[in-house]
Amino acid sequence: xxxxxxxxxxxxxxxxxxxxxxxxxxxxxxxxxxxxxxxxxxxxxxxxxxxxxxxxxxxxxxxxxxxxxxxxxxxxxxxxxxxxxxxxxxxxxxxxxxxxxxxxxxxxxxxxxxxxxxxxxxxxxxxxxxxxxxxxxxxxxxxxxxxxxxxxxxxxxxxxxxxxxxxxxxxxxxxxxxxxxxxxxxxxxxxxxxxxxxxxxxxxxxxxxxxxxxxxxxxxxxxxxxxxxxxxxxxxxxxxxxxxxxxxxxxxxxxxxxxxxxxxxxxxxxxxxxxxxxxxxxxxxxxxxxxxxxxxxxxxxxxxxxxxxxxxxxxxxxxxxxxxxxxxxxxxxxxxxxxxxxxxxxxxxxxxxxxxxxxxxxxxxxxxxxxxxxxxxxxxxxxxxxxxxxxxxxxxxxxxxxxxxxxxxxxxxxxxxxxxxx
Ligand code: HEM
Numbered sequence: 001x002x003x004x005x006x007x008x009x010x011x012x013x014x015x016x017x018x019x020x021x022x023x024x025x026x027x028x029x030x031x032x033x034x035x036x037x038x039x040x041x042x043x044x045x046x047x048x049x050x051x052x053x054x055x056x057x058x059x060x061x062x063x064x065x066x067x068x069x070x071x072x073x074x075x076x077x078x079x080x081x082x083x084x085x086x087x088x089x090x091x092x093x094x095x096x097x098x099x100x101x102x103x104x105x106x107x108x109x110x111x112x113x114x115x116x117x118x119x120x121x122x123x124x125x126x127x128x129x130x131x132x133x134x135x136x137x138x139x140x141x142x143x144x145x146x147x148x149x150x151x152x153x154x155x156x157x158x159x160x161x162x163x164x165x166x167x168x169x170x171x172x173x174x175x176x177x178x179x180x181x182x183x184x185x186x187x188x189x190x191x192x193x194x195x196x197x198x199x200x201x202x203x204x205x206x207x208x209x210x211x212x213x214x215x216x217x218x219x220x221x222x223x224x225x226x227x228x229x230x231x232x233x234x235x236x237x238x239x240x241x242x243x244x245x246x247x248x249x250x251x252x253x254x255x256x257x258x259x260x261x262x263x264x265x266x267x268x269x270x271x272x273x274x275x276x277x278x279x280x281x282x283x284x285x286x287x288x289x290x291x292x293x294x295x296x297x298x299x300x301x302x303x304x305x306x307x308x309x310x311x312x313x314x315x316x317x318x319x320x321x322x323x324x325x326x327x328x329x330x331x332x333x334x335x336x337x338x339x340x341x342x343x344x345x346x347x348x349x350x351x352x353x354x355x356x357x358x359x360x361x362x363x364x365x366x367x368x369x370x371x372x373x374x375x376x377x378x379x380x381x382x383x384x385x386x387x388x389x390x391x392x393x394x395x396x397x398x399x400x401x402x403x404x405x406x407x408x409x410x411x412x413x414x415x416x417x418x419x420x421x422x
């Protein structure tokens with residue numbers, strides 16, 4: 001165990017280890033979060049080594065209330081994304097330097113300039129241009145399963161759509177999709193041993209993916225079009241074009257940020273439809289009217305992202321705790337999304353919830369750049385599924401990744417009546 005013990009000390013209040021990925025194998029530990037919110041909303045958590053023979057980590061502050069996550073996320077001068085990066089891992093040297101090329105690991109003013117330069121494709125106008133492509137991908141995905149009656153939803157639906165959309169968005173040629181999927185799986189697999197990923201696989205896949213991406217960037221510099229990478233190569237900060245290294249990290253960030261999150265939102269949608277039959281009935285009674293509320297509630301209830309990190313740049317106070325400069329803070333979004341001080345009956349699934357103050361996309365400077373695109377993909381896929389396979393329902397519980405970072409199902413069996421005509 002870490003020899004640092006600060007108060008309030010999380011293990012004095014909860015009996016689960018929030019650093020241990022297996023704690024999240026059945027979904028987020030909502031009761032432990034409720035306990036912390038009630039008794040120690042900002043609590044210090046020790047960090048056991050994840051591998052045998054390694055030293056314990058420095059420990060971190062658990063930020064669990066909606067108000068405190070809001071406070072941290074909207075004060076980048078005090079709570080930095082640049083100092084220690086955006087995940088719980090403590091990185092230094094060249095790895096930290098490389099991470100800082102990433103939009104997510106920057107603070108204002110650099111973050112503000114870069115985000116402004118690249119945000120257009122994610123605006124309502126930019127995302128609207130992708131609608132018909134996303135509809136086509138959703139149709140193709142459902143075409144492939146519509147004649148069956150039982151499938152693994154994660155494998156055959158939820159994984160496919162975001163990858164098809166991302167490869168389209170990122171300029172991957174259709175004939176290279178197989179390669180792109182292989183690299184992506186090796187990269188994603190790295191955080192769960194069941195996906196079979198090793199560090200060596202991860203590094204090799206990342207090198208190959210980066211080489212492929214650099215090639216796309218160079219081609220778009222020579223022949224710009226009306227696509228995302230062309231927007232990036234034409235973007236400027238203070239009259240200077242973005243460097244290829246900045247663009248490649250942005251390109252890679254989209255793949256990482258837009259993939260598993262959308263996949264888990266789709267999987268959570270299936271779980272919610274089966275867990276709450278009266279909500280399903282309401283949704284199907286008028287899909288166009290109720291779909292937007294259903295999507296927001298799935299994001300709140302399903303919590304695709306478990307935490308992001310900030311590092312204190314000065315000594316400060318938060319939720320009654322004394323934070324020291326250099327301390328690590330983990331923002332537990334699932335906890336904020338069950339916080340009864342801002343959400344009535346937070347454990348109920350209610351698609352009519354209004355306002356729905358969830359923090360599934362974060363808040364503040366780093367609010368999810370892909371939120372519109374994510375919502376659009378969920379909406380289009382649910383429309384396609386519920387129109388063509390309206391009785392689709394979970395037939396066995398999901399198996400979940402062991403991760404305290406992303407809340408992903410690895411498998412989710414679903415059953416449905418095959419579409420008429422098959
Ligand atoms: C649909 C489910 C999604 C969820 C739940 C989600 C969640 C999040 C969260 C929690 C953050 C960090 C907020 C913070 O640190 O304050 C984030 C940032 C980000 N997301 Fe998403 N995301 C989703 C989909 C996407 C998609 C589809 C894309 C793009 C293809 C995307 C791209 C990004 C980017 C680029 C950032 C960094 C923004 C910045 O640092 O300024 N996300 N997302």
